[in-house]
Amino acid sequence: MIEPMTRINSGKCRCGAYRFHVSEEPFWVSYCHCGDCRKSTGAPVTVFAGFKIESVKLTGCEATTYRAIPEVTRLFCSRCGTPIGYQDVRLPGEIYYYIGILEEQTIVVPQVHAWTVERLCWLNITDDLPSYQHFSRPR
Ligand SMILES: [Zn+2]
Ligand SMILES: [Zn+2]
Numbered sequence: 483m484i485e486p487m488t489r490i491n492s493g494k495c496r497c498g499a500y501r502f503h504v505s506e507e508p509f510w511v512s513y514c515h516c517g518d519c520r521k522s523t524g525a526p527v528t529v530f531a532g533f534k535i536e537s538v539k540l541t542g543c544e545a546t547t548y549r550a551i552p553e554v555t556r557l558f559c560s561r562c563g564t565p566i567g568y569q570d571v572r573l574p575g576e577i578y579y580y581i582g583i584l585e586e587q588t589i590v591v592p593q594v595h596a597w598t599v600e601r602l603c604w605l606n607i608t609d610d611l612p613s614y615q616h617f618s619r620p621r
Contacts, residue, residue: 491590493583494542495564500557500583501542504533511581511590512618513607516597522556523565526602529581530567531590532619538577553621572621594618 494501510532519528545557545566557566567579581587594611595601596618612618 490586492585493579494585495559495562495566495583497559497562497564499543499561500545500559500564500566501540503539503541504537505539506534506537508533508590510578510619511592513592513595513611514597515595515599515601515605517600518550519597522558522568523580523582526605527607529590529592530578531581531584532573532576532578535569535575535577570621573619 490504490507492501492503508531510530512530512532514528514530520526543559543561546560548556548558550556553571554568555570556568558564559566564583565580566583567577569577581590584590592611595607595613597616598613599615
């Protein structure tokens with residue numbers, strides 16, 4: 483079968499049970515320095531790529547979900563434990579994937595820093611990107 487020309491990225495968890503294709507570029511790419519993301523990923527900072535949900539085609543299993551607060555659903559693979567991303571009911575129609583699960587990571591470049599109020603003091607990233615103390619997108 484011929485792959486559509488619009489297919490620009492894909493992703494999967496470590497074991498490949500959760501896998502997907504996206505047909506559009508991400509509309510938003512942000513560092514997140516919040517403590518909740520640190521808990522969810524184990525990493526000192528993460529990068530999210532936001533996609534319109536209609537541009538995402540799942541080709542594997544559904545993600546397992548976890549909600550610490552009612553608005554935010556974190557997604558992960560229950561088989562291999564890979565953090566997948568999150569959805570926020572205040573941002574309808576959107577899904578945010580952790581950059582680590584994308585196949586093409588170098589083409590997804592962060593535009594902003596979010597939650598710098600919770601940034602680890604020893605983490606030095608020197609760039610001139612806009613920084614937000616809290617959310618980089620209004621809720
Ligand atoms: Zn997996
Ligand atoms: Zn965060």
